[in-house]
Structure formats: C-alpha cells, structure tokens
Amino acid sequence: MPNRDPVETERRIGVATRYWVEPGTTAAEIAAEALSRALENAGLAASELRRVIFVSSTGGDMLIPGTAHFVCERLGLDDTCDAFDLNNSCAGFLTALDTAARAVATGYGPVGVVAGEIFSRYLPVDKPRPYLVMGDAAAAAVVGPGRAGEGLLASWLRSAAELRLQVTMNHPGRTGVAPHLQFDASYDTLTNQAVEALLKSSRAVVAEAGIELRDVEWILPHQPNGRMLEIILDKMGFPLERTISVVEEIGSVGSASIPVSLDRLMRSGKVRPGDRILMTAVGAGTGYGALLFRAGT
Known part of the structure; x- marks a missing residue:
C-alpha cells in the first residue's frame, strides 16, 4: 500500500476509526449478542420469536447450514421458530425488515432481524479502498405488532443493472481462490450511481405514503463513507441534525449500517410519537430501496 498521510486519508474518506472482531470470532456470535440485546430492550424472551432472519453481505460463517441456525443455537432455541439467511448486500437489512413486517402482518411474529458483518475476513492489505473503510458490526431489531400509530407506512425495493458487477466478492467454489472484496x-x-439510487427510492417511498420528502422528520441512509453521506444529505436537503452519523466512528459496515444508526436514533430520546423515519440503502447487485416507518406512542 502506498504511503498516505493519515490526516488527509481521514479527510478524504470521512472515516476516523473502525472496528474488527478478534480472529476466530464468528458472525453467529456477534449476531446472537445483538439480537439478545434487542430482545431485552423489547421485553421479550428469545423463545417468543417465530422467525429469525440473519442478514449478511459476506455470507455468514458457512455456506451450509445458514448462520441463522447457529444464532438460534446460541440463543438456546430448538424447534421453536423458523430461521434463514438473507443476502442483499448493503440493502439487506431493509429487505429483511420488509420481509419481517409482512410476516407480522399475517400473524407470523415476532420476528428477529439481525445484521452481522465481518468484512475483516476479506480485506487484502494491498486493496486500500476497501481496507481503509470497511469495518465489522452487528445490529438487530425485533419486529412485532405496532403500538398506537406505529408501523411501516411504505416500502419500495428494486434491483437495477447499473452497477451489477462493480462491487464483488468471489465465490471460492467457483474461482478456486480465497474470496476478497473488490471495487x-x-x-x-x-x-454518482449510489446517490441517484438513494434519491430515486426515497422519493418513491414517500410518494407511496402520500407525503413529500420535506415532511419526513428523520432520514437514515446507508453510509458507505463520510463524504458520500454528506452528498446524500445535501442532495435531499436534509441537515445533519436530522440523521445519525455513524460512519466516521465505525466505518462502512454493510447491512449493519442502517440498524446501527436506527438503534442510536431510538435511544437518543429525540424521536417523538408520529415522527417518520426514512431508511434508504443501496448495495451491490444493484439492490436498492427505501422504507418509511412511523414511530408510535
């Protein structure tokens, strides 16, 4: 890697720190811990879950079986719920949240949604773009029947071709070489493509809800790096005070980016009953979209 001035590097990428798990740590471990905390916050026992969805951009711990089953094992769950993995790159949490909300709407809930990302396994030191910005993280949400006035107002998710093979990680069974993240x-x-996708999906989801973008109280966009977050907020006309910035502290953490910021927003005490929270993401594939959520009493 060429020598780089740390101050200039931090300025250019908008990432000051990021965290990597200890070698040998599994995605199931960090996911189970995150989901356990979410259950405690919701006042629920793990045994009350009807479904566990494990979300990851990097495939979890193994191809077969799904990591969701090992999350269940660590939570002491046996023959009590459904469990499966979901991969839609950085947009995966939104896809899983949409899936969970539809399950709950048909009486199949509560659902535990947990994003667990261990990018540090796949970052060659000679690839500075991913090496300098990608971090490890886990975050979870428990989706159940809403309180008064609470719920998902609209969902708009798509797959587009613009960047379909521009962010990749090879499959060792296909290539015969160790996987690594490649831009x-x-x-x-x-x-440019990411910002356009986020703008398009955000405008579409608020239109489905019958409101204007300016009516939204909070926006939680996917945060690939600090500079991109600034561009997104500027294009949408949102001040920094109406979001929760996490990328400078934890780096780019894939599908865990939005749930980490959502957790911090809900714990901040700033969200009032009736506030609308716009969550929007774009990931490799290109999977992108937005969900609009209204807080209850």
Whole structure:
C-alpha cells in the first residue's frame, strides 16, 4: 500500500476509526449478542420469536447450514421458530425488515432481524479502498405488532443493472481462490450511481405514503463513507441534525449500517410519537430501496 498521510486519508474518506472482531470470532456470535440485546430492550424472551432472519453481505460463517441456525443455537432455541439467511448486500437489512413486517402482518411474529458483518475476513492489505473503510458490526431489531400509530407506512425495493458487477466478492467454489472484496468501478461512478439510487427510492417511498420528502422528520441512509453521506444529505436537503452519523466512528459496515444508526436514533430520546423515519440503502447487485416507518406512542 502506498504511503498516505493519515490526516488527509481521514479527510478524504470521512472515516476516523473502525472496528474488527478478534480472529476466530464468528458472525453467529456477534449476531446472537445483538439480537439478545434487542430482545431485552423489547421485553421479550428469545423463545417468543417465530422467525429469525440473519442478514449478511459476506455470507455468514458457512455456506451450509445458514448462520441463522447457529444464532438460534446460541440463543438456546430448538424447534421453536423458523430461521434463514438473507443476502442483499448493503440493502439487506431493509429487505429483511420488509420481509419481517409482512410476516407480522399475517400473524407470523415476532420476528428477529439481525445484521452481522465481518468484512475483516476479506480485506487484502494491498486493496486500500476497501481496507481503509470497511469495518465489522452487528445490529438487530425485533419486529412485532405496532403500538398506537406505529408501523411501516411504505416500502419500495428494486434491483437495477447499473452497477451489477462493480462491487464483488468471489465465490471460492467457483474461482478456486480465497474470496476478497473488490471495487471494480471508480469512486466517482459508485458515488454518482449510489446517490441517484438513494434519491430515486426515497422519493418513491414517500410518494407511496402520500407525503413529500420535506415532511419526513428523520432520514437514515446507508453510509458507505463520510463524504458520500454528506452528498446524500445535501442532495435531499436534509441537515445533519436530522440523521445519525455513524460512519466516521465505525466505518462502512454493510447491512449493519442502517440498524446501527436506527438503534442510536431510538435511544437518543429525540424521536417523538408520529415522527417518520426514512431508511434508504443501496448495495451491490444493484439492490436498492427505501422504507418509511412511523414511530408510535
């Protein structure tokens, strides 16, 4: 890796720190801990879950069986709930949240949704773009019947072709080499396409809800790096005070980015009953979209 001035690097990528798990730590471990905390906050026992959805951009701990089953094992769950993995790259949490909300709406809940990302397994030191920004993280949500006035107002999710093979991680069974995260598009190309996708999905989801973008109280966009977050907020006309910035502290953490910021927002005490929270993400594939949630009493 070429020598880089740390101050200039931090300024350019908007990431000051990020965290990697200890070698040997599994995704199931960090996911189970996050989901356990979410259950405690919800006042529920793990045995009350009807479904566990494990979300990851990097495939969890093994191809077969799904990591969700090992999350269940660590929570002491046996023959009490459904469990499966979901991978939609950085948009995965939104996809899982949509899936969970639809399950609950048909009486199949509560559902535990947990994103567990261990990017540090796949970051060659000679690839500075991913190496300098990607971090490890886990965050969870428990989805159940809403309180008065609470619920998902609209969901808008899509798959587009623009960047379908521009952010990749190879499958060892196909290539015969160790997987690693690879950015094949330029920074400007990725930024422009990502911002356009986030704008499009955000405008579409608020239109489905019958409101304007300016009516939304909070926005939680996926945060690939600090500079991109600034561009997203500027394009949408949102001040920094109407979001929760996490990327400078924890780096780019894939599908865990939005649930980490959602957790911090809900714990901040700033959300009032009736506030609308816009969550929007874009990931490799290109999977992108937005969900609009209203807080209850």
